[in-house]
Amino acid sequence: MSDPTHISQKNSASRWPLIDNFRPYPEQIRYSLGRMDGSSFWAWSLWRAPEGADLLEDLPFNDEYMQCAGSAEALTIEVRHVDPDGTAHQYTIGKPGADVTGEPTEVIPWDEGRHSTTVYPHEVFNADEAAVVFYTYFLTDKVSQPYTLRELDMSWPKADPETETS
Template identity: 40%
Template sequence: MTFYYTVDARRSGEFVVDVRPPRATLGRLLSLMMPGERSTFLLAPIPSGYDFLTYLHKQGGSPVYLQCAGTSDAMTIEWHKIDDDGQDRHYIVGHGGDHAGDPSVGIPFFDGTCSATVYPDEVFALDEATDIFFRYYETGEIPSGYELRWYDLTWPKPQP
């Protein structure tokens, strides 16, 4: 399977493994997430029969992807996928923990102009994030043992 990646929601490229093996390449890309530098990373499959440029420009990109935001020291990971029931859903990846009350950990990105708020068990550092992204690259899935918290991406409808 072929993948593309997008950095900071504006620069995309085909994920090409050349000098480093795939896990090391993913680790390198994730290690570049620093304040004032890169702050988001998305990895998505390209369906067979498409080349990167045609797919991205004509199809608009994949509805299925794994993404993260923050820094290499503290990031949130989100998985957008099609569930077994055919529904398009967005999840926040976590270790599983107490989710009583509202999420309390802010993960700033885009130079602090945006922030994701998650539970403490949903914060990842570089090495573990690299493992998760590598598994996704290999299988299209995240490793077993993680919990997914559904995150509703629909905007509130305006009141009449």
């Protein structure tokens, strides 16, 4: 057992320190992702706690994190990174060697179908594949090779392509 360094969150609500008391970290991450059913458990996030944080006292949020939504059979993974100047970037993670021409076509429903995300086919992961991505992030705070990143437009409100001019 080691001191927890990361916080995980279920469905944007319940937070707890990621611990290795019952199973090693890679297995704990895989276990959490494998429980996702798209209905009662549809989102999971992971981020590093601040250095020296007492996770028994407080579970602070971090502006940099990895998150996923969907079910153990089909989920999408995103990572958020903040530049030194404070500019935030959010990316969908994909597997290598894919064609990204055209619009995304794969719909990942979550929250009992109340929400969905549309991604490219290479951006759909199952729990086993996602566990590898999350564990590497746990170790390094980065998305490793050979995975790809597609930056998302997080501006709000979204521009209406019908009225947008060049």
